[in-house]
Amino acid sequence: MERVPILKIGPTLFVSIQIDLQDESVLALQEDLAERLVATGAHGVIIDITAVEIVDSFIGRMLTVIGSISRLFDAETVIVGMRPAVAITLTELGLSLSGVRTALNAEKGLEILNGKS
Amino acid sequence: MEVGATRGRMAVYLRDNQDKVIGRWSELVVAGVRGRTSYDEVQRELSEIYALVVRVLADADEHAAGELRATLDELSRTRARDGFTPSETAQAVFSLKEAVYELVADSADLVPEYLAFSRLVDDLGLRTFEAYSAAREQIISDQSTAMMELSTPVVRLWDGIIAVPLVGTLDSARTQLVMEKLLDELVTAGASHAVIDITGVATVDTEVAQHLLKTVSAARLLGAECTISGIRPQVAQTIVSLGIEFGDIATKATLADALALALRQAGLKVVPQ
Amino acid sequence: MDELPVRSGDDVVRVRQHVRNAAAAGGLSLVDQTKLVTAASELARNTLVYGGGGVARVEAVKSPAGRSGVKLEFTDEGPGIPDIDLALTDGWTSGSGLGLGLSGARRLVDEFELTSKPGEGTSVTVVKWSRLTSRCLPRPRATSAGCG
Numbered sequence: 001m002e003r004v005p006i007l008k009i010g011p012t013l014f015v016s017i018q019i020d021l022q023d024e025s026v027l028a029l030q031e032d033l034a035e036r037l038v039a040t041g042a043h044g045v046i047i048d049i050t051a052v053e054i055v056d057s058f059i060g061r062m063l064t065v066i067g068s069i070s071r072l073f074d075a076e077t078v079i080v081g082m083r084p085a086v087a088i089t090l091t092e093l094g095l096s097l098s099g100v101r102t103a104l105n106a107e108k109g110l111e112i113l114n115g116k117s
Numbered sequence: 118m119e120v121g122a123t124r125g126r127m128a129v130y131l132r133d134n135q136d137k138v139i140g141r142w143s144e145l146v147v148a149g150v151r152g153r154t155s156y157d158e159v160q161r162e163l164s165e166i167y168a169l170v171v172r173v174l175a176d177a178d179e180h181a182a183g184e185l186r187a188t189l190d191e192l193s194r195t196r197a198r199d200g201f202t203p204s205e206t207a208q209a210v211f212s213l214k215e216a217v218y219e220l221v222a223d224s225a226d227l228v229p230e231y232l233a234f235s236r237l238v239d240d241l242g243l244r245t246f247e248a249y250s251a252a253r254e255q256i257i258s259d260q261s262t263a264m265m266e267l268s269t270p271v272v273r274l275w276d277g278i279i280a281v282p283l284v285g286t287l288d289s290a291r292t293q294l295v296m297e298k299l300l301d302e303l304v305t306a307g308a309s310h311a312v313i314d315i316t317g318v319a320t321v322d323t324e325v326a327q328h329l330l331k332t333v334s335a336a337r338l339l340g341a342e343c344t345i346s347g348i349r350p351q352v353a354q355t356i357v358s359l360g361i362e363f364g365d366i367a368t369k370a371t372l373a374d375a376l377a378l379a380l381r382q383a384g385l386k387v388v389p390q
Numbered sequence: 391m392d393e394l395p396v397r398s399g400d401d402v403v404r405v406r407q408h409v410r411n412a413a414a415a416g417g418l419s420l421v422d423q424t425k426l427v428t429a430a431s432e433l434a435r436n437t438l439v440y441g442g443g444g445v446a447r448v449e450a451v452k453s454p455a456g457r458s459g460v461k462l463e464f465t466d467e468g469p470g471i472p473d474i475d476l477a478l479t480d481g482w483t484s485g486s487g488l489g490l491g492l493s494g495a496r497r498l499v500d501e502f503e504l505t506s507k508p509g510e511g512t513s514v515t516v517v518k519w520s521r522l523t524s525r526c527l528p529r530p531r532a533t534s535a536g537c538g
């Protein structure tokens with residue numbers, strides 16, 4: 001099973017999802033992020049989904065859950081790089097991903113975390 | 118009543134007299150076609166259909182009916198495209214009956230078989246009409262889509278601020294288009310703010326409001342904030358009376374107001390020289 | 391028509407890729423491809439998780455009007471759905487409908503058919519048709535490749 005790598009740069013954790021994730025990998029990511037948040041005391045999480053072609057209700061809910069978990073550790077999560085086709089599909093599914101911020105790319109995501117937006 | 122056996126016998130008869138029937142059928146069709154297609158081409162088309170008809174009557178396999186439907190649909194489409202009227206195409210199918218009738222007219226013992234066969238051909242002829250109709254409707258729908266594309270521009274108002282002036286109706290098809298164009302432009306322009314102007318939207322009811330909310334929801338997934346502008350006085354009254362809530366989406370009367378708000382949110386200020 | 395097993399998480403990933411290819415081959419726009427693959431993901435997951443595993447069938451189809459499309463069928467021999475109406479509850483907010491993602495999947499496709507009987511399993515068939523985009527303006531006597 002592929003485990004998605006989590007990078008730490010300063011006070012921020014970076015996750016870049018590159019492949020078509022299986023359900024197990026998705027759950028593993030949640031666990032790993034929770035552990036790293038506790039271990040590092042990071043203030044923010046950026047999840048880059050630029051390469052993700054499909055976000056179904058399972059993955060959508062995972063993103064929301066990650067947002068909730070992060071908030072428990074006083075960290076904010078920003079989902080960046082969502083593709084237009086994915087956004088339209090999620091909207092049709094009725095998922096608004098409330099509880100997480102979003103941005104066009106990692107740079108803008110960092111601006112949000114640093115309080116510039 | 119063994120319809121199956123009757124049809125089966127007809128299948129055998131048609132197979133035995135294949136060349137004669139196809140030949141006569143082709144002659145009849147070519148006469149109706151008035152030179153627009155050659156005898157050879159017609160014979161080729163009809164042979165294919167004939168073989169499928171025989172298979173359907175023989176009930177030999179479960180795919181025959183589907184293939185026959187598909188072949189007839191294709192025939193209807195090409196004929197329509199080549200300028201034939203639906204009646205001409207249906208007539209071509211019906212003339213198969215005539216070709217067969219000429220052969221069986223003298224044998225009284227094939228009456229039930231002929232009747233079963235005739236019923237089948239009637240259905241096939243009608244089907245070509247339906248296929249023609251469906252194709253026309255598709256063309257109209259496609260042209261309407263093309264027109265919609267042309268009347269849905271997305272403009273860049275300022276660095277990071279884009280606007281979508283909506284004119285006309287906002288149904289679900291249009292909403293899909295608006296979302297696609299808006300989101301694509303958000304990415305291309307690297308914009309963080311979108312203004313959706315509804316001055317030109319004739320009626321704003323609950324359905325239209327739902328579509329607007331959906332559009333804003335999609336834009337937000339790309340990190341963009343949205344403002345809805347162009348709310349006319351009558352529209353405002355309708356919105357309130359219908360109990361429509363725009364929640365945390367900013368709304369403004371004019372595009373100018375919306376632009377001012379967007380600039381403010383972007384940390385910009387317009388100063389006289 | 392292709393038949394694929396749905397018996398593991400890997401199978402679900404394979405089904406997604408297969409549907410993606412079929413959708414592209416069927417001339418569906420990028421957004422429509424995404425919607426169909428997402429619907430397939432939902433349905434495949436249901437087949438695996440609630441249906442105890444099953445089969446996915448992918449087929450290229452053509453409408454009477456000549457439009458190309460993709461038809462998907464997901465069958466399982468699991469416990470079946472006791473209350474279909476409840477399972478298909480349409481809700482704007484997520485989480486409704488027993489979490490089966492059926493109402494969501496239905497919104498993503500053009501045709502949706504569900505048969506299920508407790509104890510006899512479930513079968514879901516969906517179809518998505520290609521739509522015209524501005525690249526494919528209708529022209530007399532011309533064929534437009536990739537425009538369904």
